[in-house]
Amino acid sequence: MTATAADLDRTVDDVARRATAASTPLAQAAPAVRADALRRAAAALGDHADELVALAQAETGLAETRLRGELTRTRVQLRLFAQVVTEGSYLDVRLDEADPDFVLGPRPDLRRTLWPVGPVLNFAASNFPFAFSVAGGDTAAALAVGCPVIVKAHPGHPRLSERVAGLVGAALVEAGLPEGTLQLVAAQDAGVALLDHPAVRAAAFTGSQRVGQLLAARAAARPTPIPFFGELGSVNPVLVTEAALRERADTLLAGYVASVSGSAGQLCTKPGFLLVPEGTAYDAAVVAAAADVPEHRLLNPAIADGYERRVAQALGADGVRVVHAGTLRRDDDEQGWVTPTVAAVSLDDLRAAGPTLLDEVFGPFSVIVEYPAGTDLADVVAELFPGNLTVTLHLGAHEADADRAALVARLGGHAGRVLLGGWPTGVAVTPAMQHGGPWPATTTDGTSVGTAAVGRFLRGVTYQDAPQELLPPPLRDDNPWDVPRTVSPRGASQQW
Amino acid sequence: MTATAADLDRTVDDVARRATAASTPLAQAAPAVRADALRRAAAALGDHADELVALAQAETGLAETRLRGELTRTRVQLRLFAQVVTEGSYLDVRLDEADPDFVLGPRPDLRRTLWPVGPVLNFAASNFPFAFSVAGGDTAAALAVGCPVIVKAHPGHPRLSERVAGLVGAALVEAGLPEGTLQLVAAQDAGVALLDHPAVRAAAFTGSQRVGQLLAARAAARPTPIPFFGELGSVNPVLVTEAALRERADTLLAGYVASVSGSAGQLCTKPGFLLVPEGTAYDAAVVAAAADVPEHRLLNPAIADGYERRVAQALGADGVRVVHAGTLRRDDDEQGWVTPTVAAVSLDDLRAAGPTLLDEVFGPFSVIVEYPAGTDLADVVAELFPGNLTVTLHLGAHEADADRAALVARLGGHAGRVLLGGWPTGVAVTPAMQHGGPWPATTTDGTSVGTAAVGRFLRGVTYQDAPQELLPPPLRDDNPWDVPRTVSPRGASQQW
Structure with a gap:
């Protein structure tokens, strides 16, 4: 083993050991302590907003307004998860009273709670240097439920990652959480070695389909496989009916171009395809809207390379x-x-082009697809867009009928979020958000935005006939964490 | 392609097409209809109890009493899942009201529900011909939430499988559920082909670690990977303290032998290891209890072969x-x-023997492990028994102290169920049960017993700004399914 390889092993083992040591105290920390820690982390980010936004601008080229908004979102989601922790229903606590008359024979005292899985490895994304990075949604969700987090920094914003980890890490420890609650590694080989490390119990990833598939396969091939929550590719088709276009073509097409070009198209919910009826006149409106979009910098040279290659492939179909x-x-x-590029193709030619055209293009590129009259749009989605974060349907004012209800129901089988009107970019951080969909949108069911995101980092544990003193707090009779609980009383099974 | 291969493809495609056709109507069937169907299925099994138990006896060699109890359990769990469906909290419905003053900018109307994943492939187990087979827990959980089920019959009880599928399938259709709601395939290659089929959206499996790992890898390697919920090996260590033995050695050792030999040891929760302090006198009590156990038939010749091989390996260590x-x-x-075999080994020799001794032996075989005074039992579990369905701790009457609380907390990291006293065999079917644990106990977190089992067959879908007419019933304002829902009102985000 070379000196460098030995160094790497030492670093990785040290990081893993610190995360493991933090696991039990963090899992057992009272909700009020964890919630306070998340709020302090949010405050620390707010106190250094100017410095952090300036760093992020320099490293990512994203606009200041966008970054200020993203930082606010990041602080809000930390505070939102603090609320989730305090409220406690995410533990899904179930208490079955011992029941000598249970319908299948005497039932012991059973108490089930969800419990943190242990150390989580979080591969940060490039396109949200705050909201999907060191202190972003995946980190907040894992910390909230009591999992130590190791962030693999994205190389696109190394100094920002260091600074955020320093500020947030200090705030967490000040709040009373153990050292090792939040750690950062920068080297790619350290990230991969940690994915293989037995101490790591789950991983989260936001990035390309290619890298995500490699890492997911690696997580599955461990001697002890772990869940890998990868958010990969999504092309977010937008379906427009003839009636919708008749009613509001100009607004629709301007909204489309705005959604395609926001953040230079580097969003997982960017609409990659707009499906319109054959014969729609869209050129003038698209050109007018696109011509107004100022030049934006892409996140880094590698993304520019990929964009250039993929656009050339797509336009060559x-x-x-x-x-x-x-x-x-x-x-x-x-x-x-870059400035946005919009292309057009018939449904038949799209089908014939296959992955060349159907695969995601990360950046401000989108394709208008003309479909023949009488096309079943749900069939098109099932065939060409079977797994996406979002699918959007623009209907005319009087089209909310039974046929459309059947269409919407089928669309729900192919996306995590179905929008009726509007645009998929701009994801609300809120309890009812689902940001995750059928493969390849995500590797595993689950959401990476919104409060339901905590479910990815929990597992069920049942205690049978345990004395009070040996139970975790949410299962004790006196319910010291004051969490909501569902009780199955003795005798109830007689009604089953 | 040979005629046989073409026949297989036709059969598989036909089964898949029927399951797909059933998906939407089944998902949309009102809870009352699905609940009624489950209750009718339970009634159909009850109406034919004598015939079914006789078939099961002939095919599996299990005792009549055991089979009658298992059939009752199977009927009870169908009715329990009917309750889950009607109650509706499993949908985890979240409604975010549209909020113009949302802290991160105007929030649309967002409504999230969990929704059935679609057709589920269920590989039936050999050791529970009712409760983990055609109409068993996995089938009941999937049907309850609205997933069509394709059961791959276990070859150990083919006629019983056919009969149960016929009775239950007819009851489901009579209740108004679509044809194709429950289908049975018998051939192994049909099961494998269905695991590869794009129509299948999730799989459940109960069986050996070897086969489970192969199938799990296959599910992960599909062009569109699907979740594979495998319940594989578990050795269910039972830890006994000196005080516990001092207080009740004879009861403990008799209970141990009974738990090892029940159902001829062919239970996933059979205690494979009993850990006792060095110097414990256990021989006489074990021999006395074991000598009383009558001969039982193993499920089939293949299990007998495996048992013979594994016992010889273990005894040769x-x-x-x-x-x-x-x-x-x-x-x-x-x-x-068979009659039960009990062996003994020191902790050091167990460690040295490794998988030869540590891997599950399916049948009435168990090993008593003598640990030196001062051994940290949590360290032993972490090292030698890191992933199990259950771990059991027998304490003395006055040992429920802080040290033991720390021990119990660590045990919870290595098992889905932690028992304080008692025996892990005999799994209650009830809301607070967790039957699933860290790898290799299960491939994926989740439980296959108890009402939480439905969570494996659901995924989140959010509808944004959808007109009432286009929403699935649990998300409509008038809540026609009368399900519990959590509402985030407008204005609430101002307090975050």
Whole structure:
């Protein structure tokens, strides 16, 4: 083993040991303590907002307004998870009273709670340097339920990652959480070694389908496999009916271009396809809207390279026509600066092109697909867009009928979120959000946005006939954490 | 392609198509209809109890009393899941009111429910011909939430499987559920082909670690991976303190032998190891209890072969001593008839033997492990028994102290159920049961016994700004299914 490999092993083992040591005290920390820690973390980010936004701008090229909004979102979601912890229903506590007359013979005292899985490895994303990075949603969800978190920093914003980890880590420890609650590693090989490490019990990832599939396979091939929650590719089709276009074509097409080009199209919910009836006149409105979009910097040179390659592939497919030709300019640092490109294709040519055209293009590129009259849009989604974070349907004012209800029900089988009107970009952080969908949108069912995200980092444990003194707090008779609980009283089974 | 291969493909495609066709109507069937169907299925089994038990006896060799109890359990769990459906909290419905003053900018109307994943493939187990087979827990849980089920019959009880599928399938259709709600396939290659089929959206399995790992890897390697809920090996260690033995050695050792030999040891929760302090005198009590156990037939010749091989391996490990030598006799049909075998080993020799001794032995075999004074039992479990369905701790009357609370907390990290006293065999079917634990006990977190089992067959879907007419029933304002719902009112985010 080389000196470097030995160093890596030492670092990885040390990080893993610290996370393991933090596991039990963190799991047992009272909800009030964990909630206070999350709020302090949010406050620390707020206290250093100017510095952090400036760092993020320099490293990612994202606009200041966008970054300020994202930082606010990140603070809000930390506070939202603090509420989840305090409220306690996420533990899904179930108490079965001992029942000598249970219908299947005497039943012992059974008490079940969900409990943190243990150390979570979080691969940070490039496109949300706050909200899906060191102190982002995955970290907040895991910490909330009591899992130590090891973040593999994204190389696109290393200094920001260090600074956020420093500020948040200190706030957590000040609040009384153990050292080792939040750790950061930078090297790619450290991230991979940690994914293999027995101490790590779950992993979260936001990024490309290619890398996500590699890491998911690796997590599954461990001697002790672990759940891998990867958010991978999504093209977020938007379906428009003839009636919707008749009523509001200009608004729709302007909204489409705005949704495609926001954050330079580097959003997991960017609409990659707009499906409109054959014969729709859209060129003028698209060109007018796209021409107004200023040049934006892509996140890093590698994303610019990928964008350039994928756009060229897509535009090279048979039957593809350019509606608005955007630009890609390289500056002296190899960074890419872009304006949006919109293409068009018939449904048949899209089908014939396959993955060349159907796979996600990360950046401000989108394709308008013309479908023939009488097309069953649910069939199209099932065939060409079977797994997405979102699918959006724009209907006319009088189309909410039984046929459309059947269509919407089928769309729900292919996406985590179904929008009736509006645009999929701009994901609300809130209890009813689902950000995750059938493969390849996510590797495993579960959401990475909203309060339901905590479910990914929990597992059920039942205690049978345990004395009060040996139970975890949420299962004790005196319910010291004051969590909601569902009780199955003795005698109830006689009614089954 | 040979004629046989073409036939297989046709059968598989036909089964898959029927399951797919059933998906939407089944998901949309009112809870009252699904609950009624489950109750009718339970009634159909009850109406034919004598016939079914006789079939099961002939095919499995299990005792009539045991089979009658198991059939009752199977009927009870169908009715229990009917209650779960009607009550509706499993849908975890969350409604976020549209909120123009939301802290992160205007929030749309968001409504999230859990929804059936679609067709579920259920590989039936051999050891519970009713409760983990055609109409068993996995089938009941999947049907309850609205997933069509395809059962791969276990070859150990083919006629029983056919009969149960016929009776239950007819009851479900009579109740108004679609044809294709429950289907049965018998051929092993049909089961494997269905696991690969795009129509299948999740799989459940109860069986050996070897087969489970193969199938889990196959499910993960599909072009569209699906969740695979496998319940594999578990050795269910039972830890006994010196004080517990001092207080009640005879009861403990008799209870141990009874738990090891019930159902001829062919239970996933059979205690494979009993850990006692060095110097404990256990031989006489174990021999006395084991000598009283009558000969039982193993489920089938293949299990007898495996049992014979594994017992020989285990007894051949260094330092292993036979405490009670059981028998294995073959009859004219190659069936194996057994009495229990109990061995003993020191902790050091167990560690040295590794998988030869540590891996599950399916049948009435168990090992008493002598641990030195001062041993940290949580360390032993972490090292040698890291993932199990259950771990049991027998304490003395005055040992429920802080040290033991720390021990119990650590045990909870390695098992789905922690018992304080008692025996892990005999799993209550009830809301607070967790039957699933860290790898290799189960492939994926989740329980296959108790009402929480439904969670494996659901995924989240959010509807954004949908008109009432297009929402699934549990999300409509008038709540026609009358399910519990959590509402986030407008304005609430101001307090975050």
